[in-house]
Amino acid sequence: MMFSAMRHSLSAITAVTLLAFAAATLAAESDKSPRLSTPLAPTVNSAPITYLPPLKVDAPKAELGKRIFFDPRLSGEGRRACVDCHRPEQGYSLASDISPGSVAGGGFRNIPSLINTAHKRHWGMDGRHESLTAMIEEMFTSAYTMGMDPLLMSERMNQDPDYPRLFSEAGFANTDAANAYAAVEDYLKMLTSKNAPVDTGMLSEAARRGKTLFEGKAGCIRCHHGAMLSDGDFHALGVAENPRIMDQAANRQALMAHAAALGRSADPDTPQDLGRYWISGAPEDMGAFATPSLRELSKTGPYMHNGAFDTLAEVVEFYYFGGGNRGNRDPLLRPLDLDLQEINDLIAFLDALTGRDLSSGRYVWDAGYPAEYPTLRYWDHRAVSKPQP
Numbered sequence: 221m222m223f224s225a226m227r228h229s230l231s232a233i234t235a236v237t238l239l240a241f242a243a244a245t246l247a248a249e250s251d252k253s254p255r256l257s258t259p260l261a262p263t264v265n266s267a268p269i270t271y272l273p274p275l276k277v278d279a280p281k282a283e284l285g286k287r288i289f290f291d292p293r294l295s296g297e298g299r300r301a302c303v304d305c306h307r308p309e310q311g312y313s314l315a316s317d318i319s320p321g322s323v324a325g326g327g328f329r330n331i332p333s334l335i336n337t338a339h340k341r342h343w344g345m346d347g348r349h350e351s352l353t354a355m356i357e358e359m360f361t362s363a364y365t366m367g368m369d370p371l372l373m374s375e376r377m378n379q380d381p382d383y384p385r386l387f388s389e390a391g392f393a394n395t396d397a398a399n400a401y402a403a404v405e406d407y408l409k410m411l412t413s414k415n416a417p418v419d420t421g422m423l424s425e426a427a428r429r430g431k432t433l434f435e436g437k438a439g440c441i442r443c444h445h446g447a448m449l450s451d452g453d454f455h456a457l458g459v460a461e462n463p464r465i466m467d468q469a470a471n472r473q474a475l476m477a478h479a480a481a482l483g484r485s486a487d488p489d490t491p492q493d494l495g496r497y498w499i500s501g502a503p504e505d506m507g508a509f510a511t512p513s514l515r516e517l518s519k520t521g522p523y524m525h526n527g528a529f530d531t532l533a534e535v536v537e538f539y540y541f542g543g544g545n546r547g548n549r550d551p552l553l554r555p556l557d558l559d560l561q562e563i564n565d566l567i568a569f570l571d572a573l574t575g576r577d578l579s580s581g582r583y584v585w586d587a588g589y590p591a592e593y594p595t596l597r598y599w600d601h602r603a604v605s606k607p608q609p
């Protein structure tokens with residue numbers, strides 16, 4: 221049902237009506253799935269939900285990183301920038317179930333928000349990178365995102381009339397790809413959530429009740445806790461595969477290529493995104509993904525690693541039934557004993573996790589780029605390192 225034609229028109233209200241219908245169905249079949257009779261207590265290590273402290277930012281590097289993040293010349297075919305997939309007004313994510321991929325290729329994962337990403341401990345939905353720099357490098361060089369070669373990138377930046385001066389003013393010795401990754405990292409450090417109702421204490425009555433449910437009876441806090449609302453761990457929820465990945469050859473190809481790059485193979489007839497398993501090889505990690513931060517949710521739909529759900533009501537419906545019907549679902553998930561009012565309260569709390577917009581000129585590069593400039597004398601990567609005459 222989640223991927224039927226209907227999903228695009230499903231408003232929060234019809235989803236909640238659906239939930240009421242589902243609740244009746246579930247009650248009728250209650251002997252099939254054990255319902256939760258006693259409230260779930262938070263686990264001992266559930267950290268309280270607090271605000272996120274701003275990170276220390278090197279301002280000239282961040283300003284340079286901003287220019288780079290918005291610059292389409294720094295992709296292989298010269299027409300795509302980071303911002304094309306991570307859009308400021310969409311919480312630095314994209315309103316599409318799965319990533320568009322490069323011109324020739326496809327995509328197979330939802331595009332995550334970059335707000336607060338610099339606060340994480342590992343990156344990628346399977347946690348494949350332990351450093352943010354490595355993730356940024358992958359985004360520039362990978363065929364399914366920017367398809368850029370680091371040497372060509374250095375050359376393009378050196379050719380621009382402004383980059384060499386900006387790199388030097390930011391304290392970098394060279395105008396090259398590695399320093400560009402570092403500058404983008406400083407830019408991403410600027411993107412920290414601010415002034416969400418959950419931080420300012422300006423919660424509506426419904427959101428306040430929702431918070432109590434989130435931390436108690438609904439058990440969400442067991443995995444979504446602390447300032448990031450994430451335990452930084454991996455769990456299998458049993459989210460169904462997105463048929464658009466199976467049905468479209470380019471998307472399927474991108475998934476297979478990702479598995480291959482991690483030294484694994486996906487069955488070409490029924491390719492499944494095994495997530496963390498492709499990194500750890502541990503059977504319990506089959507289909508497990510990193511617990512995402514829940515901050516900025518109102519702007520970052522669709523949700524889950526493959527964009528399975530368009531609305532927060534659909535996500536809550538999924539949890540209401542205790543997650544998906546797949547093998548090794550995390551034992552922390554169980555059908556929830558919530559009535560309609562409580563479901564709406566929970567959604568109101570999820571909506572209260574979104575802070576101030578980060579799409580003003582402070583965060584967005586709107587000065588454009590020079591259109592015409594002379595070519596470099598040594599326009600050849602074997603020659604750029606030669607001393608200039």
Ligand code: HEC
Pocket residue numbers: 289300301302303304305306319320321322327329330331332333334337340342343344345346355356359360364365366404
């Ligand atoms: C074609 C779309 C696309 C483009 C262009 C793109 N990204 Fe991404 N980005 C994604 C997708 C999809 C993911 C999730 C990948 C995964 O988890 O496997 C992602 C993940 C990330 C993450 C990790 C977020 C997290 O919390 O784990 C960072 C950081 C990031 N991108 C930065 C960038 C930067 C910087 C650029 C420009 C160099 C860029 N992206 C360009 C699609 C894109």
Ligand code: HEC
Pocket residue numbers: 345434438439440441442443444454455456457459509510511512513514517520522523524525526532535536539550552553566570
């Ligand atoms: C067992 C740990 C666990 C519990 C308990 C849990 N979650 Fe999650 N949550 C996750 C993981 C892991 C994901 C990502 C799954 C994926 O991408 O396929 C996720 C994803 C989400 C998302 C989508 C976020 C996004 O950006 O795509 C929302 C919203 C969410 N959870 C809300 C809740 C709520 C509300 C509850 C309580 C009813 C809850 N979660 C309980 C682990 C958990």
